[in-house]
Amino acid sequence: MKRFILQRVAPQRLLSLLLFGVVVFGSNIGFAQSSTDLSYLLTAPERSSFEETTRYDEVMAFLRVASAQSPMLHLTTFGYTTKGRAMPLVVFGDVADATVESVRASGKMPIFVQGNIHAGEVCGKEALLMLIRDLAEGRHRNWADSLVILMAPIYNADGNERVNLFNRPRQNGPLAGMGQRPNAQGLDLNRDHMKVKSPEARSLLQVFNTYDPKVVVDLHTTNGTRHAYHVTYSPPLNPNTAPPIDTYLRKTWLPEMTETIRERVGWEYYYYGNLPYRRGDPGWYTFDNRPRFNNNYVGLRNRMAILSEAYSYATFEERIMATLYFVEEILNHAADQRTAIEQVIATAEAIPLAGMDLGVRFQPSMNQESVEILMGDVETLRNPYSGSSYYERKDTVYTQTMPEWGAFEPTETARAPAHYVVSASAASVVGAYLDTHGVIYSSISEADERELEAFTIDSTTVSSREFQQIFERTLFGSSSSKWVAVEEGSLIVSTSQPLGRLVFYLLEPRSDDGLVNWAQLDKWLEPGKDYPIYRSID
Structure with missing residues (x-):
């Protein structure tokens, strides 16, 4: 099957030709409508002997x-x-x-x-x-x-x-x-x-x-x-x-x-x-x-x-x-x-999530059986334009038997609730994230008192090094049931929705990649206080 034709064309000339066709002929380019042969339409690698992108x-x-x-x-x-x-x-x-x-x-x-x-x-x-x-x-x-x-x-x-x-x-x-x-x-x-x-x-x-x-x-x-x-x-x-x-x-x-x-x-x-x-x-x-x-x-x-x-x-x-x-x-x-x-x-x-134990912290897990991995080798070549060295694979192929760590397992779990209750004070910040991710939630129109599971903060740690322009945070504490005054404007976020697993990961206080980890709830994270997102008792 013919896939492409290699030829050297200056990138500026190629771009000019393509743009000329679009501008002059519009979205229906006359010279191409009578044929499905697009051999003239090359990517930069094809027209540069695979030297350019x-x-x-x-x-x-x-x-x-x-x-x-x-x-x-x-x-x-x-x-x-x-x-x-x-x-x-x-x-x-x-x-x-x-x-x-x-x-x-x-x-x-x-x-x-x-x-x-x-x-x-x-x-x-x-x-x-x-x-x-x-x-x-x-x-x-x-x-x-x-x-x-x-x-x-x-x-x-x-x-x-x-x-x-x-x-x-x-x-x-x-x-x-x-x-x-x-x-x-x-x-x-x-x-x-x-x-x-x-x-x-x-x-x-x-x-x-x-x-x-x-x-x-x-x-x-x-x-x-x-x-x-x-x-x-x-x-x-x-x-x-x-x-x-x-x-x-x-x-x-x-x-x-x-x-x-x-x-x-x-x-x-x-x-x-x-x-x-x-x-x-x-x-x-x-x-x-x-x-x-x-x-x-x-x-x-x-x-x-x-x-x-x-x-x-x-x-x-x-x-x-x-x-x-x-x-x-x-x-x-x-x-x-x-x-x-x-x-x-x-x-x-x-699959219903309420009552299910889901992971918040993980470690690699080893497969039960070792596997044969195809190994190879490389030779060192020099880029003629930069002078720096790079690697090119050789035809060498050999097998090496080794254990495979191809998955993960939880080291810590939490019970998925039927729903979370986001306190009114944090509703604006959390709601904006839920909107961005496409999560469905509702707002409480009247204040009331509910028995909920609260996570009481003992301490927090912050990474010593910035990652992706954020100092990641880890929260420590314990959970217990208590009566909570739920204010008007608090949010109800159900786990009974297609994004329920994502909801769990975003909102759990000990999640290794949720809103706490990314320092988005720092304003509410004080030792001795409740985490501002409560869990339903089911």
Whole structure:
């Protein structure tokens, strides 16, 4: 199958040609309407022998041209970056336009795929551009029978434009540089899903709240351990994720895709992991349980989430293609198994939380059986433009048997209440966060007295180091039942809603990633006083 034509074209000339077509011919470009051949429409890597990555203006021009070729492609925006750049969203499906109303009216299952949350990890952006071009040429039309696909190829658009030859210096290309990890505020957008301090994250949550994608795919590049996989992946890692979602991803979806890609291209994919750095027991260790990370956050929303991490020491071209194959197979499975996926989600949403013990603190857990990990090696090469060294994978492949630490387990739990009562004094702050996350709640119109469970604060500790511009806080204390004067304007937040697991994680006083951790309730945290959010006694 012909996928692209490599030729060297100056980026300024390419951008001028694309913009000329959009401006002169408008959204219906005459020269392309008579043909589905878009071989002239190249990404920056394709036209530069994979030495460059696509810049923001080029991305926007590319998307305008591609979306004009098919009535099934619709280009819109879903928010703005810190620097005011519009964040593009391409909607593919049997829909009239890109609006939430049209997507919902279609009756098809929405899936959201994003690239470039870390703008030095650019293979996802390039893979999505190539996929959008394929869709514009008429490929994969069968997906529209059951899916609406929402694609955001350049989420961290500001970081994308801060190209530097010394960003991610050990990564194997693009040799002409790539963007930076944080956004323009200096925030890591893949740590911002709970505290939501960036305009980008606020915009992303609006996508989740309105389009309500049933599956979310997040595309990255990984480095570190010298393994032999082209892509490593992960389902949600927080143990509070509904078991039906975790089971379906681990037992069905991810293993089936691994086998399909092995048969298709002969490449190996496996669960994300690394060997310990310098010290620690040998093993294959996954990353983190906290919902500040995209895939863990989505899991707490009772939705499917898949993390993709292309191997950074593979060539830039291979990383792009490995990511593209992965996304294609995710969408193939989703299209074929739409009913099964929706049934799993419905089952997860129907699980009552009240009275259930859920985790607030966690530790890695070791799988019962050791696994064979495919290991590799690299050679050191020199970037001809920067003079710095980088790694390129060798063809060496060998197996190493080791324990796998691929999940987490609670070290501390709390009982999920039927509902929380947020004191009137904290209602404005907490309510704003609940609104941002799409949580349903109500306000108390008349003061009364209720028997509730209160968390009485003994002490607090604050991190000695700032993280993401915040000093994280930990709360200590004990719970007991008491009669509480509930003032008018207090909030009732039920856990009997699709976002009930997220509600628990945001509001619990001992949560390792909730509002307390992110120092958003400091005003109310005094030793000897009650935490300003009470729990119902059921």
